[in-house]
Amino acid sequence: MKAIRGILLTCDSAVKQILLTMNEKSSFIIEDLDDYHVVIKADEEWRVRQELDAELEKNTYSLE
Amino acid sequence: MAAANPDEHGDVNSEASPHALLTFLQSQSQNTLSRLYQKPSSCLSIFRLLGPLDRQLVMNLLWLDSAIPASTMNAWVTREGRKPYEASLGILSRLHILPSSPVKLALNPTFKTSLRQAITGGGTSGSFGVPAGNDDKHTTPSVEKLDAYALERWETILHYMVSSGSGRYPAKPSQGVLLLLQRSGLMTSPHGAALQITSSGFQFLLYSPHTQLWELLLQYLHMAEERQMDLVEVLSFLFMLSTMELGREYSTEHLSGTQTAMLEDLRDYGIIWQRKASSRRFNPTRLATTLTSSAPPLPTTSGSGGTTQSQGFIVLETNYRIYAYTDNPLQIAILNLFITLKSRFPNLVVGAITRESVKKALANGITADQIISYLTTHAHPQMRRNKPLLPVTVQDQIRLWELEKNRVKSQEGYLYTAFASQADYEYVLDYAKKLDVVLWESAARRCFFGSLEGHANIRGFIERRTAGNV
Numbered sequence: 001m002k003a004i005r006g007i008l009l010t011c012d013s014a015v016k017q018i019l020l021t022m023n024e025k026s027s028f029i030i031e032d033l034d035d036y037h038v039v040i041k042a043d044e045e046w047r048v049r050q051e052l053d054a055e056l057e058k059n060t061y062s063l064e
Numbered sequence: 065m066a067a068a069n070p071d072e073h074g075d076v077n078s079e080a081s082p083h084a085l086l087t088f089l090q091s092q093s094q095n096t097l098s099r100l101y102q103k104p105s106s107c108l109s110i111f112r113l114l115g116p117l118d119r120q121l122v123m124n125l126l127w128l129d130s131a132i133p134a135s136t137m138n139a140w141v142t143r144e145g146r147k148p149y150e151a152s153l154g155i156l157s158r159l160h161i162l163p164s165s166p167v168k169l170a171l172n173p174t175f176k177t178s179l180r181q182a183i184t185g186g187g188t189s190g191s192f193g194v195p196a197g198n199d200d201k202h203t204t205p206s207v208e209k210l211d212a213y214a215l216e217r218w219e220t221i222l223h224y225m226v227s228s229g230s231g232r233y234p235a236k237p238s239q240g241v242l243l244l245l246q247r248s249g250l251m252t253s254p255h256g257a258a259l260q261i262t263s264s265g266f267q268f269l270l271y272s273p274h275t276q277l278w279e280l281l282l283q284y285l286h287m288a289e290e291r292q293m294d295l296v297e298v299l300s301f302l303f304m305l306s307t308m309e310l311g312r313e314y315s316t317e318h319l320s321g322t323q324t325a326m327l328e329d330l331r332d333y334g335i336i337w338q339r340k341a342s343s344r345r346f347n348p349t350r351l352a353t354t355l356t357s358s359a360p361p362l363p364t365t366s367g368s369g370g371t372t373q374s375q376g377f378i379v380l381e382t383n384y385r386i387y388a389y390t391d392n393p394l395q396i397a398i399l400n401l402f403i404t405l406k407s408r409f410p411n412l413v414v415g416a417i418t419r420e421s422v423k424k425a426l427a428n429g430i431t432a433d434q435i436i437s438y439l440t441t442h443a444h445p446q447m448r449r450n451k452p453l454l455p456v457t458v459q460d461q462i463r464l465w466e467l468e469k470n471r472v473k474s475q476e477g478y479l480y481t482a483f484a485s486q487a488d489y490e491y492v493l494d495y496a497k498k499l500d501v502v503l504w505e506s507a508a509r510r511c512f513f514g515s516l517e518g519h520a521n522i523r524g525f526i527e528r529r530t531a532g533n534v
Contacts, residue, residue, distance in 0.1 A: 001492075002482045003523065008503055008513045010473040031479055031511075037504050039479050039513065052472065060419065 006030045006039040018055050022048070082155060083113045084278050088285060090158040092295070097160045099296045101175040103191040104182035109303035109356040110159070111179060117152045122161065122171065126179060131170035191300070193308050196315040196345040205347060207311045210337055214349035217334025218273070219394045225251060226269055226397040228261045238332040248283035263429025269398055270438045274358075277351060280333065297322040305335065306355035308348040316344050376443045382455040384417045389444065401425055402435050417458060422465045432466035475503055478519050481511035495525050 011019070013035045023029045028044040040048060089097065089110070100106050111119060125132070141149045157164035161175050182192075205213075221237050228251065236242070242259060245251040250265035268276060281302065288298045301323045308314060316324060327346060330336045337347045377395070379387040386403050390396065391411050399405070402425035405415040425435060436459055443453055452459075480496075483489035489510045496502050501518025505511075514522060 001480060001484065001488065001526070003519070004479045004481065006477070006479055008475045008477060008479075010475070011471060015471055031481070033504060033506065033509075033513070037513075042476060045474060049472065049474075056471070 004030055004039070005042060007042050007045050008033075009038050009040060010036060011038075012036065015052065015056075018052060019048070022051055022055070082115065084275070084282060086110075086113055086155070086159065088282055090155070094160050096296055098172070098174055100299055101161075101172060101178055103300045103303065104178040105191040105193075105307045106300045106303040107175055107178040108182040109306050110161075112356045115152070115155070117148055118155055121152055121156065122179070125162070125169065125171045126176060128170070131168035134165065134167055134169050137169055191304060193304050193314040194318045196313040202339060204311070204313050205337060210311065210347055210349045213337050214334040214351045217332065218277075218351065219392075221245075221333070222269060222276075223394050223397060225261050225265055226394065226401065228259055240329050241332050244280060244283055244287070247287060248280065261428075266401065266425075266428055266430045267434055269401075270434055272441075274354070277333075277355070281355075284329070293322050293325070294320075298326060301326055302355065305330075305348050305352040306357075308353055310348065310350055310353045313345045313347055316346060376441070376445060376447065378439060378442045379444045379447055380417075380439055380454055380458060382457055384458055384461075386415045386417060388413045388415070398438075401428065402430065417462065419465055422462055423469070426466055426469050432462045435462055475515060477501075477503060477513055477515040478522075479511060479513050480522070481509075483510050486510065491529075492522065492526060496522055 009019070016035060016038065019029070019038060019040075020032070028040050028048055029038055030041060031039040033039060111122060114122070124137075153162065153164060156162035161172055162169065163172065217237075220235050221241055224235070224237050225245065237245075242251075245265075246253065246259065249262060250268050251259045252262050253259050268279065271279070285295065285298060288295055297320050301319070316327065319327075327336065327338065328341065330352075331338055331341075333351070334349060335352045337349055338345070377389040378399075379389075381387075386399070388395070388399055389412055396405070396408075396413055399413070399415065402417070402421055403415040404418045404421045405413055407414045422432075422435070426432070436454065440453055447453055480492065483492070489507075493502065493505060493512055496512065496514050496518060499518050499521055501515045501522070502512055503515055504513040
């Protein structure tokens with residue numbers, strides 16, 4: 001058996017799809033577990049969160 | 065000696081939970097408390113902080129000369145009253161006011177003597193403060209002046225806290241106050257840089273002034289122990305202040321060394337006023353005289369801009385717009401934590417709750433519930449006619465924004481995979497489950513994810529197992 005160090009991300013399926021698309025550009029996913037869980041490389045977490053925030057921000061509209 | 069009249073101020077403790085100070089006192093040794101109870105002013109103040117039932121019990125026992133059988137007392141209690149009665153006895157015995165005994169009930173003799181003295185006004189111990197004689201050179205400061213001073217000091221502290229997040233620094237409170245804020249965890253200086261407000265600091269800003277004051281004073285008491293100050297002296301001075309009369313001058317001559325040292329700290333908090341540091345007389349402000357009463361600790365009438373301290377002033381509409389009828393810079397600064405301000409008029413600021421403003425607040429550690437409860441407590445009287453008080457759309461949206469922030473949860477750990485057989489997998493998984501470290505599992509894929517803490521144990525377990533098989 002194997003033990004792989006990583007970070008378990010728990011998210012909704014929409015976020016999961018964004019993560020998969022992002023993974024095609026630069027790979028960071030270690031294992032795609034199911035609809036709500038993925039394991040990613042520990043040192044990529046900060047970058048992934050930043051990119052994800054930027055991506056989600058594109059879908060909101062402000063009154064300002 | 066003039067005994068303070070307990071009827072003059074209202075009850076401080078009509079709600080169920082005991083006062084924060086009582087919790088602190090309960091953790092003190094019997095010796096400390098006994099010394100404290102020698103002062104009539106302390107006994108009276110503590111009596112005022114007690115709950116209604118506790119006070120009732122104390123009053124019933126106060127004028128009895130001998131102990132009464134516990135069964136007599138029990139006979140007064142109805143069946144529904146049993147639980148509150150037991151709870152009251154518990155509190156009183158932890159405070160060593162009424163030593164718990166299954167047979168006889170009698171008040172702590174020291175407490176009894178002092179409280180009797182406080183009520184009848186006998187004795188010359190000066191525990192209620194010694195009024196200063198007439199001063200020909202200076203006139204006594206008026207109540208308005210004291211109120212303005214207390215308000216200015218207190219708001220300086222709060223304003224400093226609220227502005228630290230924005231990078232603008234208004235008037236700085238004294239070093240002692242800054243240390244206190246830092247020690248109480250309300251502010252922190254990351255990597256020795258300038259003080260920054262913490263998440264609990266933001267929560268502190270949304271409390272009522274009475275709670276804020278006691279939270280700081282409790283921290284002061286904790287620090288007093290470390291500074292080798294005599295806790296009894298510190299406490300009895302606070303209690304003395306709380307029974308003093310607003311607008312009257314008191315002499316510093318009868319204070320002990322510790323208490324003289326405290327004058328400087330209390331001046332910084334706005335609890336007392338002195339003409340100058342070396343002055344031999346001091347005036348308690350409203351912050352001091354309301355310490356153990358339910359009267360508002362800060363003046364409600366217009367001081368220097370403090371127009372609406374206790375009344376509500378916020379109107380919130382369903383379109384997320386906020387109208388706040390205030391010209392108080394502190395209140396505006398607090399609102400600025402979670403709304404976007406648009407325009408400002410002499411007695412009114414207009415703003416809106418936006419996604420950006422709420423996200424900023426959430427990033428500061430303020431929770432959606434705190435925003436909602438602040439808006440509820442400070443809602444304008446006009447809003448009180450609405451049911452529910454705040455528009456549901458806005459409440460829901462604030463909560464949704466909070467959820468949005470937590471769309472992705474991350475947990476560090478290890479993925480265990482490629483097990484040789486199903487039996488192997490189940491065996492290890494079973495062990496991991498016993499340790500309660502499994503975050504995710506899938507029998508079909510024959511793998512599971514365990515938290516970081518469990519890894520050392522699981523690795524050890526597998527190594528022992530493989531070693532055993534060989």
